Structure formats: structure tokens, C-alpha cells
Amino acid sequence: MKKIDLSKDQLQKVILSLLGFAALIYVYFTFFLGPLDRSAASMKASINDLQTKVAASKSEITKEAQLEREAGSATARFAELRSHTPEGAPIAWFPPRMRTFFASHEIDKATARLESSEDYKNPALEKWTRYHWSIELPGAGYNELGKAIADLENAEPLFAVSEVKIHTLPDDPRNQVVDLRVTTTLAKR
């Protein structure tokens, strides 16, 4: 192997060249190529993220369209159930409605009183309130009463009778004093 004889001056110059080369490498990778690569990697990650989001959103839109088709009957049913709650405070419209309803079934002087109301604990029913009413019918025939209750149960799907008290009048056995405890589920307006 050929031995390279370098003078002191030449050796210094070789070392200087090597130092210059190392500095070039460092500066190039640290201040030029490095930031460029990091920027490219960051942009690629953003592109991947956006592409994932776009793909997911397309499936989300498809699902929503599918749900829209499936929810047709539920939406109509929901609107129908909501329509059973008129505008205004229930205490204002429910008693007159009951009076009119029972009067149409030959039961006069019906009075309805609000006993209590409560919100449902179920979050799905947060826009609905349960009302407990007491309905007094001072003079009702048994058959008329049965027919009226049946019609009311059929006409008002969110109406449920929880208690029935029927007592005959001593002087008028054909008519009874009736006390109903009913629960209605009404939409919050």
C-alpha cells in the first residue's frame, strides 16, 4: 500500500476540508432538507387525515340518506303524537277539552284538575312531560262512562287511566259519581 506523505500544512488543509464537509452536511440536513421533509410529512399527514374525513363523511351522508328513508314512518308518527298537544299551557286547554269530550258522551259537568306534573328521566323524552290529572264526573251512566273511556283511550294515544272510582248515587242508582285519575304525556311547547 502506498503511503501518503503529507506535510504539516497539507494535513491542516485536509482537516480543514473535512471540517468544511461536515459543516456542509450538517447545515444541509438541519436547515434545508430537514424542514422540507418535515413539511412534506406534515402535509402528507394532513392529506391522509382529510381524505379519511372525506371518505367518512361520504359514508355519513349515505347513512343519513338511508336513515331519512327509514325514518319516514317514525317522523310521521312523531308528528302525529306531537299534534295531540295543542299550543298553550295544558292547564288551560285540558280541562275544557275533557268537559267537551264527556259532554259529547252525555256526561255533563266533568271537571278536570291538574294534580302534578313531572319530567321524564329518560333523555329521549326530555321534550315531553307527564301530567297527572283528576277527572270528576258527578253523574254518569255506567254504559256511557265505559263508552266514553274507551273512545278517549282510542282517540288519545298518550292518555292512560291509572285509577277508576265509580260509586252509585243512593238516590239515583242509574247514575254514578266517577273519579278518574289519568296520566297524559304531552310535548313541551
Added chain:
Amino acid sequence: MALHLNLLHEEIQEQRQRQRDPLKLGLIALGAIGALFFLYYMWQGYRVLQVKNQLSVAEAEWAKVEPKVTSAQKRATDLSGTINTTRILDDKIHARVYWGPILERIARCVAPNTQIVSLDGMVDAKNAVAISLEGVAAGAEPRSVAEDLRQMLFEQLGKHYPDVSVEFKSLEDLDTQVSIGGSNVPTARYFLKISFQAGTPATADAAAAPRLEKAP
């Protein structure tokens, strides 16, 4: 063989040394490598620009899709809420107790020689119905008339509801007599306690509660 005399030996030596100067050679190498690095840097810069363009396209696409997906998500949430609420309300509707048919069935059981004085009925949270009947039975054997009523109630209600129980709470003879068909007959006062299960109560997560009959 001719003799050559190199009179410029020192100058040639110096020229060779200048040509082999490590610093000069190092600078040339450094310049060459720097040029290569610069070219590579330019190539990388071009690729980054391409990536930037792709990012711009992706951002534009997302900007176009985002409002739609936000509105779709909101609509889907609303629809899911509507479906869920409707299902729960329907469960409640299907699970409620219809009193119309109950009153009708009780009325059908009451023979002309009995009279119901009072009826107290209530339904609890588990849809268990409890009814107290108070009445007067008349006949040659008024207790037997009351028992017929009890059996009839048991039979009729048992056709439609499970776990039917009809029991006398009390049954006592009365001193008073009533006229039925022109003849006076003794009477008895009865208290009947009726209980039965009228369907499954609605629960928030009930998939489908069994549908009860509709009031006639």
C-alpha cells in the same frame, strides 16, 4: 541514450504541489457535493410543492363536503332522537291498560239480580290491575248469586288476562229484602277483590312491548 537535464525541476515540483493542494481539492469536492445537494434539494422542493398542491385539493374537497356532512350529522342525530322517542312513546302506548274493555267485561258479568254499588280500580307501575267491587246480590240464595258473579268474573276476565284472581273480601246477609219479579227475596252484600296482570309495562329500553287490545 541521450542525457536529459531537467533545469526546471523545482518549478515543476511546485506546480505539482499546487495541483495536489488538499485545500483546493477539498474545495472542489465540496463544491461538487454542494451542487449535488442543491439539485437534490430542488428535486425535493418540487416534490413538496406537488404535495402542497395535493393538500390544497384535499382541503378544497373537504371545504366542499364539510357543511354537507355537518348538516347530515345534525339531521341524523335529530332523526335518531325522533325514532328513539317515537319507539319509547309507542311502547308506552302499547303497554297501557285499556279500561274500556275491563268495564265492559265486568258489566257483562253482572246479572239482573245483582247490583254493583261501587267499583274502585287502579293499575300499578307493573300493569297489575286491582279492583274492589262492592255490591248487593238478591235471590232465594243471595250468597249463591254473589258466588255466581265471582265465578263469572273469574271466567270472563281469565279469558283475556293472565294471573286473574277474584276473591270475596266479605260476604254477609242483609236484613233488607228486595222485590224481583213480584216476589220479595233476601239480599247479601259482597266485597270482591279482583286482580290480574294487564300486559307488560313499558320500559325505556323495551324493544317491543306486546300490544294490548284496543278499547272497543
